[in-house]
Every structure is written in structure tokens, then in C-alpha cells.
Amino acid sequence: MSSKGKKRVVLPTRPEPPSVEQILEDVRSTQPSDPMFVLIAESNKDLPAPRKEEESEVKREHLYQQSHSYVEMNHRLQKACSLLKEKCEELKQAGVTLEQNIVEIKEKAL
Numbered sequence: 704m705s706s707k708g709k710k711r712v713v714l715p716t717r718p719e720p721p722s723v724e725q726i727l728e729d730v731r732s733t734q735p736s737d738p739m740f741v742l743i744a745e746s747n748k749d750l751p752a753p754r755k756e757e758e759s760e761v762k763r764e765h766l767y768q769q770s771h772s773y774v775e776m777n778h779r780l781q782k783a784c785s786l787l788k789e790k791c792e793e794l795k796q797a798g799v800t801l802e803q804n805i806v807e808i809k810e811k812a813l
Contacts, residue, residue, distance in 0.1 A: 733740065
């Protein structure tokens with residue numbers, strides 16, 4: 704069937720989203736036995752207990768040091784890559800020169 708033969712379904716307009724006050728009122732009027740709160744409570748049981756602020760600070764410092772060393776290593780690798788490309792070009796040029804020298808020596812020997 705062609706697209707001209709199909710009837711278009713007219714959907715109702717989307718309702719306006721609730722205001723902040725309406726959302727807060729809805730949350731305040733819910734019961735503790737509401738399935739959403741039960742699901743949230745059950746999922747929080749699987750999460751580890753909140754850590755002390757000191758442990759969090761140590762973890763942040765450790766992550767910072769890891770990030771810092773990663774950036775430093777990345778810079779070193781980029782420099783090494785550039786140096787490697789430069790040395791590769793030097794080797795290619797040396798190979799061309801060597802080939803030319805070999806040809807010259809063979810010509811002189813004949």
C-alpha cells in the first residue's frame with residue numbers, strides 16, 4: 704500500500720511538564736510503601752557505605768597523581784614518536800646514500 708493511502712494518526716499534544724511545586728507536593732504526599740521508594744531502598748542496600756572524608760580526599764589525590772602521570776607519559780610518548788619518525792627518515796636517507804655508494808663502487812670495479 705502506498706504512503707498516500709495510509710491515514711495519518713493525529714496524536715494529542717504533549718502536556719506541559721509539572722512545575723517544581725507540583726513535583727515537591729507529589730513527593731511529599733507519597734507513602735513510605737510507595738514502590739519507587741521501596742525500589743530505591745533496595746538498590747541502596749547493594750551500594751557500599753559512604754566513606755570517610757579522609758579516604759575520599761586520599762582517593763582524589765591518588766586519581767590526580769594518576770592523571771598527572773598519564774599526561775606526563777603522554778607528552779613523553781609524543782616526543783618519542785616525533786624522534787622515532789625523525790630517526791626513521793635519517794635511516795631511509797642513509798639507505799638511499801648506501802645504495803648510491805654501492806652502485807658507484809660496482810661501476811668503478813667494472
